[in-house]
Amino acid sequence: MPGPVPKIDCDQAQVTIRAIVRGEDSNPERMALRHHVQACEGCHSDYVGSMGTLASLGHEKRLDRAIREKAIRKFELKRSIEAVAVSKKLSRGRLRTLAYPAFFAIMMLALAGRLNFGGGPSVLAQSPGVWVRGHELETDAGEARIKVGEVMHTGPEGQALISVGETEWRMRGQCALRLEGVANPTMRLAEGNLEMGGPARCLTRLGVIRGSEGSVVLLQLTQDALGIQIAQGAATFIAAHGETELLTGQSWSVDAGGNLLRE
Ligand SMILES: [Zn+2]
Structure with missing residues (x-):
């Protein structure tokens, strides 16, 4: 115990x-x-x-x-x-x-x-009636990214701003575009009204327009003619017959035969 x-x-x-x-x-x-x-x-x-x-x-x-x-x-x-x-x-x-x-x-x-950060190709719909890849963009939804080869178009009231680096393209009204290049900003205009700002190229079936840095060029492509207005800076029109310098304030037109005429 x-x-x-x-x-x-x-x-x-x-x-x-x-x-x-x-x-x-x-x-x-x-x-x-x-x-x-x-x-x-x-x-x-x-x-x-x-x-x-x-x-x-x-x-x-x-x-x-x-x-x-x-x-x-x-x-x-x-x-x-x-x-x-x-x-x-x-x-x-x-x-x-x-x-x-x-x-x-x-x-x-x-x-x-x-x-592509800020400078990458993008589309901003500024009104209804803007389509990218066949889809209508929402207005004020911010920038939509686009890639080379993609197609954009606007309806009669459609307005869109496309940015590729320092180049800006404004689609106004009926317009159909295809992004062809980014390093040298290039668009193919199938039809309609397009404003091109900055160093850029625009391909059309009637010829190529090359805008210099700081230039603003207004283009209107219809079935049988291309209207070119140089609002700012200078541009070059390139076609089979050669190159032509287009200067500020000038208006030109290209007929269905590819002839450039001063207006
Ligand atoms: Zn104790």
Whole structure:
């Protein structure tokens, strides 16, 4: 029969706690400590703290069974918090090392002109009746991206702004266009009214109009004639017979036979 558990005071409790930490405690000492910490809050927290220290040092087996799990749980919790903090730090670092090369790759592509950011070909519908690839665009829905080879057309009331780099094309009323080139902004006008601004080319079945930088050229293509008005800057008309310089303020027309006439 085990005798009654000896009562110890706080000083003795602290001595026992140190002994446990050193691994030099005895069973009666530990039993006495256990009784003491049940009633003494200060020693209890020291005891739990010491057991936590032991657990964190990998000495779980030396812990009092009653306190072991609690200490391990506390330690595990701390370890998992640290693990989360470490993995966050890692992932932030990893993100940085991944993001920088990606950023430079994007920048180099943009510089090489292979990515279309703001300057990429786009259509902005300024009224109802603007179609791209056979779909009507919503007015004020923002710019719709277009690619070389794609066809745009406007109805009688349709108005659209097409941007290719610094070149702008305005479709007014009945107009049908096909984007032919981006590096040298080129459109093919099938019919209708088109305003061409900036360095650009417009292909028509009656000839090619090349606008210089800063020029504004108004084109009107019907079944049997092409009207050319130079509102600003200069342009060149290119046809089978050669090239003709067209100057600011001049109006020209090309007949069905491809003859250029000053109006
Ligand atoms: Zn105490």
